Amino acid sequence: MSPTDPPIGPPHVSPAGASAVPSSPRDLLLEVAGLSKSFGDHEVLQSIDFTLERGKVLVLIGPSGSGKTTVLRSLNGLEQPDGGTISVDDGALALDFSKPISKGQRLALRDRSAMVFQHYNLFPHLTVLENITEGPRIVQKRPRAEVEAEGIALLGRVGLAEKRDAYPFELSGGQQQRVGIVRALALRPELLLFDEPTSSLDPELVGDVLTVMKELADEGWTMVVVTHELVFARQVADEVLFLDGGVIVERGAPEQVFTAPTQERTKQFLNRLLFPL
Amino acid sequence: MDWELFWSSLWPIVRGGLLGTIPLSIASFALGLVIALLVALARISGIRPLSAIARFYVSVIRGTPLLVQLFVIFYGLPSVGLLIEPWPSAVIAFSLNVGGYAAEVIRAAILSVPKGQWEAGHTIGMSSTTTLRRIILPQAARVSVPPLSNTFISLVKDTSLASLILVTELFREAEKIAAFSQQFLLLYMEAALVYWVFCLVLSTAQSRIEKRLDRYVAH
Numbered sequence: 001m002s003p004t005d006p007p008i009g010p011p012h013v014s015p016a017g018a019s020a021v022p023s024s025p026r027d028l029l030l031e032v033a034g035l036s037k038s039f040g041d042h043e044v045l046q047s048i049d050f051t052l053e054r055g056k057v058l059v060l061i062g063p064s065g066s067g068k069t070t071v072l073r074s075l076n077g078l079e080q081p082d083g084g085t086i087s088v089d090d091g092a093l094a095l096d097f098s099k100p101i102s103k104g105q106r107l108a109l110r111d112r113s114a115m116v117f118q119h120y121n122l123f124p125h126l127t128v129l130e131n132i133t134e135g136p137r138i139v140q141k142r143p144r145a146e147v148e149a150e151g152i153a154l155l156g157r158v159g160l161a162e163k164r165d166a167y168p169f170e171l172s173g174g175q176q177q178r179v180g181i182v183r184a185l186a187l188r189p190e191l192l193l194f195d196e197p198t199s200s201l202d203p204e205l206v207g208d209v210l211t212v213m214k215e216l217a218d219e220g221w222t223m224v225v226v227t228h229e230l231v232f233a234r235q236v237a238d239e240v241l242f243l244d245g246g247v248i249v250e251r252g253a254p255e256q257v258f259t260a261p262t263q264e265r266t267k268q269f270l271n272r273l274l275f276p277l
Numbered sequence: 278m279d280w281e282l283f284w285s286s287l288w289p290i291v292r293g294g295l296l297g298t299i300p301l302s303i304a305s306f307a308l309g310l311v312i313a314l315l316v317a318l319a320r321i322s323g324i325r326p327l328s329a330i331a332r333f334y335v336s337v338i339r340g341t342p343l344l345v346q347l348f349v350i351f352y353g354l355p356s357v358g359l360l361i362e363p364w365p366s367a368v369i370a371f372s373l374n375v376g377g378y379a380a381e382v383i384r385a386a387i388l389s390v391p392k393g394q395w396e397a398g399h400t401i402g403m404s405s406t407t408t409l410r411r412i413i414l415p416q417a418a419r420v421s422v423p424p425l426s427n428t429f430i431s432l433v434k435d436t437s438l439a440s441l442i443l444v445t446e447l448f449r450e451a452e453k454i455a456a457f458s459q460q461f462l463l464l465y466m467e468a469a470l471v472y473w474v475f476c477l478v479l480s481t482a483q484s485r486i487e488k489r490l491d492r493y494v495a496h
Contacts, residue, residue, distance in 0.1 A: 078396055110402060121397035123494050135401030138411060167493040187401060227393045 010055065010221040011190055019091060029091050029190060029222050032076070035084035035097070037070060045081065046246045050239075052191075055220045059233040059254070062243035063269060068226045071243070072193050075224060077091040077110040088112050089190075100272050113191040114184035118199050120176040122168040128155065128179050129164040132186045140187070147186070154182045158212050174205030181212055192216065194225040234258055242266045279460060283467060286454045290447055290464075290471050291302045297446025298475070304368050309375025309432075314382035318409075321387060331380070338377025344438055346370050351442040367439040375432055382424045386417035397473075419490040426483035430476050437472075447471060 023216045035048040045067045053056050060068040073079035075086065081097040086109065088094075093108050095101055110243055123131050132151040136142045155161050158178040160171075168176055177197055184192055194213065198206040217223060217236045227233060232239060233254055240257040242250040242265075250257055250266045261267050319331035338346070351366040361369070390413050398408030440449035448468050455464035 076400055078399065107402070110400065115396075115400040117393060117397065117400075119393055121391075121393040121395065123394065123412055125419070132409070135403070138407065139402035169494060183401065 009219050011188065028052070029054045029088065030224075031085075031087040031091075032071075033073075033085050033087075035071065035074060035086070036081065037067075037074070037081045037083075044246050045074075047245075048084065048246075048248060050251070052222060052224065052239075054190075054222050055088055056238040057217045057223045057225065057236050059237035059240045060224065060226045060232065060243060061230075061240060061269070062249075063227065066243040067246040068241075069195055069244050072115075072125065072224060072226050072271070074194050075191070076111070076113050076115045076193055077106040078115070079105075079274045097178060112189060113193050114187045114189035115195065116177070116180050116191045118185050118196040120168070120173070120200070122176055122179055122183070124168050127165050127167055128160065128171070131168070131179060132183050135187050151182070151186055154185055155179075158182055159208075172205060173201045174185045174208045177201065177209045179266050181209070181216075185216075190222060192221050192223045194223065194227065196226050196228070198229060229275060230258060230270070231254070242269065244269070279463060280426075282454075283460055283463060284481055286451070286458075286464060286467060287471075289450045289454065290468055291447060294471055294475060295437075295448040297444060297449070298433060298436050301364075301367055301371065301436045301439060301444065301446060305371030305436070306375055306429050306432055308368065308372035309379055312372060312376030313379035316376060317384040317387060320380070320384050333399070335377050335380055338374055343370070344441070345375050345436055346374060347442060349389030360445050363439070363442050363444045366442055367436070367444050371432060371436065371439075374435075375428060379425055379428055382421050382428070383417065386421035387413060388423055389420050390416045419494070422487055425484070426479070426486070430479050430483075433475060433479065434472060437468075458484055 023104055030050075030052040031049070033049050035045055036043070037045040044065075048067070048071055050058065060067045060071060060193075070079055074081050080101065083096065083098045086095045088109065089112075093105070093112070095105050095109060103170045123134065126134060126163060129148060129151050132142070132154065136147040136150075137144055152161065152164060155164055158174060158181065160182075161173060163175065163179075168179070171179065177200075180197070197213070198209050201209065206229070213223070213225070214232070214236055225233070237254045240252065240254050240262075241248050242257060242263070244265050250261060250263045257266065258270065261270060283349070316331045316334060319327040320335075322328060347367070348371040350361060350370050351363065354361060385411075394412055394416065395405075395408055398412040399405075436446060438450040439446055440452060443449075451464045451468035455461045459465070
């Protein structure tokens with residue numbers, strides 16, 4: 001980020017990038033314990049536990065149906081777990097899913113995070129800039145001029161400044177997903193959630209999106225990423241969780257999980273990804 | 278052919294269209310759309326009694342002739358002490374009728390918007406109501422404009438039934454002149470011609486609106 005760039009960064013990092021806000025040794029943004037969910041007889045999540053410190057990147061990997069997307073959606077209130085707790089900001093907001101969750105609690109959880117979808121889910125009837133300003137303007141009630149200036153600046157950062165008045169259908173998949181990321185950033189969330197953000201993209205467009213995500217991680221955004229991009233995960237993740245059958249089978253630093261997995265299922269999964277034939 | 282009669286009766290018939298048919302159609306359609314939106318939302322709501330009432334309403338409207346609905350309101354209700362003037366009777370009957378048909382169109386249009394759009398609305402912090410209003414309905418509108426335009430054009434023609442409950446509109450003007458002059462074929466053909474011109478104008482307007490709403494869709 002150059003000095004001329006606008007001061008839009010993760011909430012706890014000052015514009016200059018200096019750590020003006022001293023972080024406590026254990027600056028827990030997220031604490032998830034015993035998260036479980038069933039659809040009928042099918043247990044999609046069984047007792048998921050993890051913590052995430054501010055400024056860290058957590059990557060969830062695993063086969064389809066492993067529950068990784070359900071975990072991510074639970075963090076954004078799009079999915080309601082049947083049991084377990086999600087606690088944000090060292091307990092400032094604590095949701096216990098074994099009891100009924102109030103609408104206010106669910107919205108408070110949602111306010112902390114912003115989601116980037118696999119299929120972008122841009123609003124097709126709004127221009128790129130309108131897509132970005134819709135949340136800040138309509139939900140957060142911030143002034144239009146401020147929100148638009150910030151949106152334009154963010155678009156410039158992902159190389160799409162000239163697309164501000166385009167409609168989503170006029171953009172490539174990679175461009176749409178970068179708009180999806182900017183739409184999330186414009187909400188000024190504490191936590192960025194990515195649900196297989198590159199899985200719908202043509203291979204040659206994946207790099208553009210991953211580059212943006214890597215920059216965000218380097219800037220100190222706190223992120224939870226569901227992905228199959230192992231190279232990206234290895235470069236960016238602080239911790240990797242491997243999920244299968246609704247449980248965390250293995251967890252650790254990326255080097256450990258990717259180069260020296262201890263569990264047989266992790267080895268099989270990584271082998272299938274690396275050597276599909 | 279009696280051209281003199283044709284030209285002298287043209288303005289009264291057109292005036293009947295401009296002062297009767299068109300305002301009646303617009304008022305009934307506007308009210309009908311409000312009814313339709315509420316009924317569509319009731320059906321989608323998932324609240325059992327609400328959606329059952331909505332389904333019953335749609336079924337009755339679609340399963341009975343418009344003429345009968347009109348007669349029940351204007352000639353029938355007075356026998357239970359409810360006397361409604363011709364104009365309001367017509368607006369009530371037509372808007373209830375439009376409501377029944379357009380409800381299904383709107384319901385289908387809302388359901389055609391991908392689930393991901395609801396989630397995207399929620400994820401930027403919108404309530405379901407705001408998501409519906411700002412994200413879902415604008416997209417549903419594009420889908421429902423062609424069928425709703427057809428509903429409107431049908432309605433314009435159906436308002437000729439209002440002549441049977443003494444509303445002064447296009448067809449009633451033609452009938453009056455026909456009865457007086459005994460030139461039935463000429464006057465009825467003339468009425469048909471005026472309806473046709475009205476509908477041609479509406480079709481043109483329809484394609485313009487569709488084009489406008491299509492601006493954010495790939496071609």
